[in-house]
Structures are given as structure tokens and as C-alpha cells.
């Protein structure tokens with residue numbers, strides 16, 4: 479499937495609804511809820527078995543997903559503000575809680591994401607940081623963009639990680 483061109487038009491979300499999906503341990507989609515299909519514009523058949531980068535927006539820096547995967551592969555959850563792209567190229571910003579699903583022995587058997595409308599002021603702050611991170615990433619790659627993001631976090635406080643920053647913004 480060819481990826482759509484991003485268009486500068488936002489999809490408005492219902493603040494009461496979650497966009498939910500689950501994956502296997504490789505990150506391939508195993509389940510989506512109806513609201514996921516409604517907002518993304520993709521059918522269940524187009525989504526099941528695919529990686530989530532089907533809805534990846536080109537404005538999202540790679541390093542954000544790198545940090546998210548580092549947490550998940552450690553068995554930890556993480557909240558992140560994410561910009562996604564629908565099948566028609568429109569975008570939507572959501573707070574996404576990524577969680578590992580574990581069996582009775584504590585082994586990770588897959589991942590689930592719950593996404594909810596993010597307030598405008600949080601989007602403005604984070605979109606600006608993502609823009610700067612992406613600019614570095616495009617010119618110098620992911621290692622450089624991770625360094626840039628870490629320098630930004632350090633400026634905010636010695637102990638601030640990307641996950642802490644997202645938690646802070648989520649509560650704000």
C-alpha cells in the first residue's frame with residue numbers, strides 16, 4: 479500500500495473515546511477497536527498483520543519511537559504525545575499509553591496502545607520540540623537527534639527523561 483501525502487488538516491476527535499490497538503511482540507497489529515478504524519480511515523483487513531507505521535506521520539521524529547520501544551522492551555509502559563496520519567493524509571494528535579501485555583509468568587506476549595485526545599496547549603509545547611528534534615534528525619540522523627533531545631531534557635532538570643516529561647505534560 480502506498481502511503482498518503484500528509485495534508486495540513488486536523489481530524490477532530492471525540493474527547494470521550496479511546497483509539498485502541500494491540501500488537502504481537504513484533505509490533506504487528508492483532509486487534510483494533512471501531513474508533514481506530516473510523517479515525518484512521520483504514521478497514522480491519524488493511525490493519526491486521528501490519529506494523530503501526532501505516533499511520534506514522536512524517537512530522538514524528540524517529541527517536542520518539544526509539545525511546546518508546548526501549549521502554550516497552552524493558553517491560554515498562556510509557557505515555558507519549560503522538561501525531562498520527564489517517565488514510566486521507568489528515569492528522570490527529572493523541573496522548574498514547576503504550577503498555578506491554580504479560581502472561582501469568584510475567585513474559586511479554588504483546589503490546590496495547592490506548593489513545594486519547596490531547597489538550598491544545600500540550601500539543602503546542604511538544605510540537606515545537608518535535609519540530610526541532612526532527613530538523614536535527616533529517617540533517618544528522620537519529621543518534622544526533624537523541625543527543626539533542628537529551629540536551630533539551632537536561633536543561634529542564636537533571637533527572638528528566640523523555641518518559642518523565644511526557645508524564646508531566648499528561649498530568650498538566
Ligand SMILES: Cc1cc2nc3c(=O)[nH]c(=O)nc-3n(C[C@H](O)[C@H](O)[C@H](O)COP(=O)(O)O)c2cc1C
Nearest residue numbers: 501505529530531533534535540543562589590591
Ligand atoms: C502497541 C503499539 C502501538 C503503536 N501505535 C503507534 C501509533 O499510533 N503511531 C505510530 O506512528 N506508531 C505507533 N507505534 C510504533 C510503530 O510500531 C513504529 O515504531 C513507528 O511508527 C515508527 O515507525 P518506523 O519504525 O518505521 O520508523 C506503535 C507500536 C506499538 C507496539
